[in-house]
Amino acid sequence: MLNAFGVSSKIDDAGQAIGRRYARTDECGIPYALTVDQDTLDRDEITIRELDSMAQVKLPLADAPHVLIALTKGDLTWADC
8 A cells, every 4th residue: 555655665574573673663763664463454553653752653544655655744743643
């Protein structure tokens, strides 16, 4: 879905705990990480995590590309999420 909106993405399916996965994205300076979990499958919700605050919010899966693009362009602030 992200690729359809022109957003580059990488799936980390290394089989490690989510904390280690977040640590890798933090080391690379990736500002936002999307996590697909059981809520994604059950409720069509996805978790987005911000690097600086390490805060997380859940949002509808269909909104993820729009929110991510708006955040990276500066049209939306993390506080508004």
